[in-house]
Structure formats: C-alpha cells, structure tokens
Amino acid sequence: MKDTRIEAGRLRAFMERVYEKEGFTAEQARRIADVLMQADLFGIESHGAQRMMYYHENIASGSVDVSAQAEIVRQTPVSALVDGHFAMGHLTAVTAMELAIEKAKHTGVGMVAVRNSSHYGIAGYYPLMAAREGLAAFSMTNTGPIMVPTFGREMMLGTNPLAFCMPADPYPFWFDASTTVVTLGKVEVYNKRGKPMPEGWTIDGQGHICRDAHAMNASILAGEPGGILPLGGEGETHSGHKGYGLAIMVEALTGVLAQGMVSPDMCGAHGDHTCHFFLAFDPAMFGDAKDIRDRMSGYLKRLRESEKAPGYARIYTPGEKAHEAMADRLANGVPVEANTLLEMQQIARELGVEGL
Amino acid sequence: MKDTRIEAGRLRAFMERVYEKEGFTAEQARRIADVLMQADLFGIESHGAQRMMYYHENIASGSVDVSAQAEIVRQTPVSALVDGHFAMGHLTAVTAMELAIEKAKHTGVGMVAVRNSSHYGIAGYYPLMAAREGLAAFSMTNTGPIMVPTFGREMMLGTNPLAFCMPADPYPFWFDASTTVVTLGKVEVYNKRGKPMPEGWTIDGQGHICRDAHAMNASILAGEPGGILPLGGEGETHSGHKGYGLAIMVEALTGVLAQGMVSPDMCGAHGDHTCHFFLAFDPAMFGDAKDIRDRMSGYLKRLRESEKAPGYARIYTPGEKAHEAMADRLANGVPVEANTLLEMQQIARELGVEGL
Numbered sequence A, B: 001m002k003d004t005r006i007e008a009g010r011l012r013a014f015m016e017r018v019y020e021k022e023g024f025t026a027e028q029a030r031r032i033a034d035v036l037m038q039a040d041l042f043g044i045e046s047h048g049a050q051r052m053m054y055y056h057e058n059i060a061s062g063s064v065d066v067s068a069q070a071e072i073v074r075q076t077p078v079s080a081l082v083d084g085h086f087a088m089g090h091l092t093a094v095t096a097m098e099l100a101i102e103k104a105k106h107t108g109v110g111m112v113a114v115r116n117s118s119h120y121g122i123a124g125y126y127p128l129m130a131a132r133e134g135l136a137a138f139s140m141t142n143t144g145p146i147m148v149p150t151f152g153r154e155m156m157l158g159t160n161p162l163a164f165c166m167p168a169d170p171y172p173f174w175f176d177a178s179t180t181v182v183t184l185g186k187v188e189v190y191n192k193r194g195k196p197m198p199e200g201w202t203i204d205g206q207g208h209i210c211r212d213a214h215a216m217n218a219s220i221l222a223g224e225p226g227g228i229l230p231l232g233g234e235g236e237t238h239s240g241h242k243g244y245g246l247a248i249m250v251e252a253l254t255g256v257l258a259q260g261m262v263s264p265d266m267c268g269a270h271g272d273h274t275c276h277f278f279l280a281f282d283p284a285m286f287g288d289a290k291d292i293r294d295r296m297s298g299y300l301k302r303l304r305e306s307e308k309a310p311g312y313a314r315i316y317t318p319g320e321k322a323h324e325a326m327a328d329r330l331a332n333g334v335p336v337e338a339n340t341l342l343e344m345q346q347i348a349r350e351l352g353v354e355g356l
Helices: A008-021 A026-041 A049-061 A089-107 A125-131 A184-193 A213-221 A240-256 A289-305 A320-332 A338-351 B008-021 B026-041 B049-061 B089-107 B125-131 B184-193 B213-221 B240-256 B289-305 B320-332 B338-351
Strands: A004-006 A071-076 A079-083 A109-115 A136-141 A162-166 A173-177 A276-281 A334-336 B004-006 B071-076 B079-083 B109-115 B136-141 B162-166 B173-177 B276-281 B334-336
Touching (some): A004 A008, A008 A026, A008 A334, A026 A049, A026 A125, A026 A320, A026 A334, A049 A338, A079 A089, A089 A125, A109 A240, A109 B109, A125 A173, A125 A276, A136 A240, A184 A213, A240 B289, A289 B240, A334 A338, B004 B008, B008 B026, B026 B049, B026 B089, B049 B338, B079 B089, B089 B136, B089 B276, B109 B240, B125 B173, B184 B213, B240 B276, B334 B338
Parallel strands (some): A079 A109, B079 B109
Antiparallel strands (some): A004 A334, A071 A079, A162 A173, B004 B334, B136 B276, B162 B173
C-alpha cells in the first residue's frame, strides 16, 4: 500500500499531543517528538513514528517510567555517569549529551556513560546536537540481543550502533550505523515482501545461512538461537570478525563501562535496560575550527567527485542521503506507512487525543 | 618455503642493532623494536620484521628523518596536537600515546592528534600501552590510498585502521582492524600463492569485481584506479557503506583533525605523511575500576562459552588469538619468512651490523 505523506508540522504536533497525554511535560514531549521527527525527516522510518506503538506499549507496561528523572551518579569536569532510572531513553540521552556538550565547552571534552535507560531512537540524533554547537561527537548504545558472534549461533550482542558527527558544510559529516550486517528492519522488509534474503545476513539456530526472512524474524522476536551476522558477514572470509569486534567495543563502552546490563541479558530485540555512551569534543583544541571544518568539507567533496563505478551516477558521503531526504520531507510531507498510520490512530483513541 | 623460527630475544636484539646503526639512540631503537616485536609476537607478521626493508628504504630516501623530534604544537590539559616532522612513526606515536596517558591520569582523558608522521606499525600497539596502566584507549591512523568509496573506483581512502583496548583478564580486550574488507597483505598472500581471491574483496579500474590478486597487487602499488573494497564489500547489499563511513570517520579524526595530509594525497600504499589519533581515558571516572574490569572479563568469557556454529570448536574474543600466538612465539621462537630473512641479512650487510 502506498505511504501517506503527512505535513511535518502536523506529524510533530500529533507526537507532542501523544507524549503530553502519556504523562510527560510539554518540554519532555517536545524533546521526544524532536528525536522521532529527525528519524522520519532523515528517511529512517524504522525509528520515527513507526516506533510510537512500541513506546506506547512500554509506557503502558511500566518498562518505561514516565515520572522517572535521569540522575548524575558521579562526575568529573570531563565525565559523568548517568542513571536513567528507566525513564524514556530519548530524554535520558538528550540530558546526557547536553552534559557532554557542556563539559566539552568548558574543558574541551565530555564523556558520559548511561545505564538503566531504554530505547533512545536513532543513535545519530545526539552527535547532531553537538555538531550544531561546532563540536564533534560520538553516540553508541547497546540493544536487546540480535547479533551472533563470529563462529557462534546464539544472540550475544545487540545491533550496537556507532554514530559520529563532525562539523562540515553544507551539512555535517553524519555517520550512524549498526555493527550488524543489517538491522532487524531489513529482515522485516523482506518478510513483508515474502522475498528470500541475500546470503550472508543471518544464520539459523543450527548455525547455517538462513535466507527465510519470515522464519528469521519470528526466531529473533522469540529470542531463539540464530540471529543476524556481524558487519562483514559469516566467518572471517569477509572479515565478519571486525563487525563482531566493533560490536563488543560498543558493549564495552556502554553496558560494561556504565555498569549496567549487557545485550544478552535484555528482553526483546530492542532492549529494555539499554546503556549508552556519548563523547563530545571541541575540534578547536587542535587548531582553527574554521580551517578544520573547511578541510572536512573539502575532503567529503573530493570523495563525491571521484570516479564512479559503472552504473552509478553518484558517490554519497554519510549524511548526504539523510539531508536530501529531509529537504524532500519538509517540502512534501513525511511518508507514513498505512500500518503505522493505523497504529497512530489507535494510540490517539486509547489516549483520547485528537488524531492526525 | 618453511618459515624459520627465531628466538624472540635474538630477533629483538637484531632489530635494536639495526636501528641504532640507522642513527637512532639506544632508547629510540628499543622503542621501534618493541613495536615491531609486538606485531611478530602477536602473529601479525605483515607488521613486524617483514617491514624492516620498507623502513630501511624510507630512512635511506630521507622520507623518514632519523634526527627529527616530534613537537607538541598546542595543548590543553585534555588534548595535544603533535607534529611528527617526519620522524619514525613508531617514535612519534609512542610519544603521543604517552602524552595521552599522562593527561588521562591527571584529568581522566587525553586526546592527541598527530600530523606529519610516517607508518607507525600496528595500530593496536598504542592502546596496549594504556591498558597496562589500567586505562582504555583508541588508536587510529590514515594511510596511503588503497580503499575505493562505495559506488566509486578510485582509491580515495587508506586502510584506516581503528584499534581499541580495554583492561580485562586474563588479557585486555584488544581490537585492531582496518576498515577495508581485507588488507593489502591478504591480496599479497593470494598473489604469492597464485590463487583467485574471493569475490567482494577488490574491484578493478573499470569498477568490476576483481579476483586476480596479481593484477590487483600491481595496480594498487602503481596507484592506478581500482582498489580494495570497504568492510561490508561492494555496494550496499552487505553494508559496504558502513565500512566506507568508518574509514571516513578515521580520516576525519586523523588527517582532517590534525590538519595534515589525507590518504588520497599520499604516495604509496603505506603512506608517507600519515596522521594519527589517540584517545586514552580512565574507566575509574565511571565507577570502581576493578568492578568494570571484572564485568569486561565476564562478558568476554560468556561470548567464548556461548553455543558454537557447526564445524567450529571455539568462539574467539578479540585479542585472544594474538595472546595465544605470543605465548607460542615466546616459547618456540618467531616464525620468519625466508624472503624476510634474506632482507634482514641484506640490511645487516648494508649497515655493517652483525646479522641474525
């Protein structure tokens, strides 16, 4: 079914209505909506309005605590450990990144580890906050178990994304990627279309390559053996051990460093007790900020202008597709799937707020 | 031909003799030899004694300046910019990581960007220095051009490795990986064996998949179009754009941040004006150091003990193979290829030092 285009302001206002009615303050509702809208504007529909039902259910079940406040457990001029107390992940993460930014402005660098949070939306939202202030930044999170180790067949790691942003023109260098070969969203798309997945994405409970998206989707959601392979695929031939190692690195900087839960202990593919890591720093510590920014912009431009492989008219640099999607969506509305639209109307009815 | 096993102490003493005779001080020679020995002990032969001829030629040609000293150009309590002045990369990198460690001990974190360096050996050596002091650390470097962008066919990025180390028992979590699908060393191995490479490693000058290791090796060394693909392979099906994005991230934190040279401007696959990035931090800022270390060790143990895929008796965690190789090499000697042995004897003759 064709997606419906919804004017961005209308979608944002609906999200704010919903989160206020869920029990958040107007400012909190604005913050949550801003993270979700950024995903939808960037064309990452899996992390925008599409996740509202998931959050709605987590709030209803109490796994997300609407009244909880993130707490700074310990800090130094360059660091903080934050306990989310199971508040909405987006709110805890915004608070944590604001803290990292504030520290980076004072000392040059801010590192913040977060435990007892919940799903925080797109990892890349938070480094963008820093880039707007002229800073470079990282964001990482662990998630519910979904990735099998190299040579393994149990889900022992999350999608464990790593996001990084550095100021540049006409828009920042913006990298946001899971350390799995693909995300669950891709498996879901193949499941909906009834198409076999490419080889090298997932393995089944016996450890054999699995191309059946329907079976894989079901087994992941049930937490059964088998799962998604690391970036680089099966075994070591195409360096699957590198994606696996990157995922452990993310786990080390989130679940381990924040002394929270590691991925295999979480329930559900998205994870309910996630831990995050944020690092912001000021490039001006190393030289003239404008010069560094211009060098970044210039290098990205050279990449885009380099020779293309046959059949490709463009080479993209990370963040380019997202910013082009945003321009389109601000002009023509945000495409929302029919099923997501039904879910939003259901949430509106249940909460007694005005629908879209 | 069978490798010769050389007793580790003898190999180290030879390296120290060579570097003293090249014009370095005894302490500098010890430092260079320690980086090379770590690679050979860890079983990463491509970065140990095998590189001595390359360094010998760089010193002879003057592209490495034996008398140069790394200089701190600017610094804050948490950061430094270092100019290597084309000194031996290992020496500049050890100085830079020592500085990052010192800052991390005082403030909790130290970030050091380095420009005008040269090939610094294995990226993973430097985070190990930090781990020995109970710190976690990153090391990254750009290199000569070798990687093509997603949808491109010109070498616009280096192998651009990322290394990360975090204290754990019985040895640290040690991750060291290029952001290419494979390194040039793997292409060289297939070239020597006359075997076709697996699909998805390299593309030729026209942008088509290339399995001919001989042709690819020659074209890379000549700096011609075509090159090695990013981690994740060709196009976006297996997320080659993620490896490509990670490589740009490394370029942003090295060549761009240090205001030095970016990969496509360097001569030769290894690179002669490389830039590095080091970050060390103290996990104790976030909690009890012993508790965090134990959590790391425990998580790694769970990964190793999780269910194996068919045909595999073990699941490794990053650093395990390297530490097992080291135990073997310390007991039984370091395997050195016949060709490398000949090169070492040639260096000894040219310098007039005692051979192996």
